[in-house]
Amino acid sequence: MRNTAFLLLGVIFGVTLYKAEIISWYRIQEMFRFHSFHMYGVMGSAVATAMISVAVLSLRMPELRSAPRRPFQHGVWIGGLVFGFGWALTGACPGPLWVHIGAGTTAMLIAIASALLGVLVYAYMDHKLPH
């Protein structure tokens, strides 16, 4: 039941990312060149919706306030910059990478394979990196 719900949530996410062209490499370029409000509107309204609904939920479910926190470490900005480079190159963050496969951009499998290699390399050197 819970599994089906997460699967269904993924389907809704995939349809939305395709239909609003959030997986479009061109839309990401348009965003980084400040030529369109579209992606800023998507991100802004997503954050606002999430923030308001979590605030409302936590009135009823105080345990949500103890949701796991992500602490600061230097990887947040160093890794963040590296991810930003990849975001502009592939025109995709991890969600869109997956949606592309369903939508027929099968060459994105190359980017996914390379991303998995990136995770593996990180896994081997994480103790040597500043955190």
Added chain:
Amino acid sequence: MNEMGGPAWPWYVAGPIIGLMVPLALLIGHRRWGVSSSLRHLCAIASPVKPPFLRYDWKKESWNLLFVGGAIVGGFVAAHWIPNAPIPDLDPKTVADLKAIGFDTPRGLVPREAFAFSQVLTSRGFLMMVVGGFFVGFGTRYANGCTSGHSITGLALREWPSLVATVAFFAGGLIMTHVVFGWVLR
């Protein structure tokens, strides 16, 4: 993909749907919504040798893999039954900028001169698919999150490290677009 197709959904429809992933993941299973950890779980499953970073019980996080499985299905369903118009309605300035660095008139979701199996060994294809993909995998793990886990969930939970991450994601994208693209892809 056929020649028919509807206009893109506007931001004020797509954004709130995406934002609802955060409370729904909390409600369904008390999960912190994020996508990039799926890459870690796949490595934890498939890698024959496991450094400590990949030694954990990924089965406890299998909801994340179901979610990305659903996302693939969603992409397929939308592209086949409710396709977008083949020519994206982009700002003409973007089209002109891209033409100046050698990209044809936009069509579909990605420029075919870079994103195709046949392009993997061209400088453009290698840079955008192979190097770009590597940066996405390495960077999201080092930052412990991506646009979903940090920029949506983290900001919604008002965690300041996620704001730092979001600024860094964007700074990286700007540097790549405005400095490296014009310099490498000319």
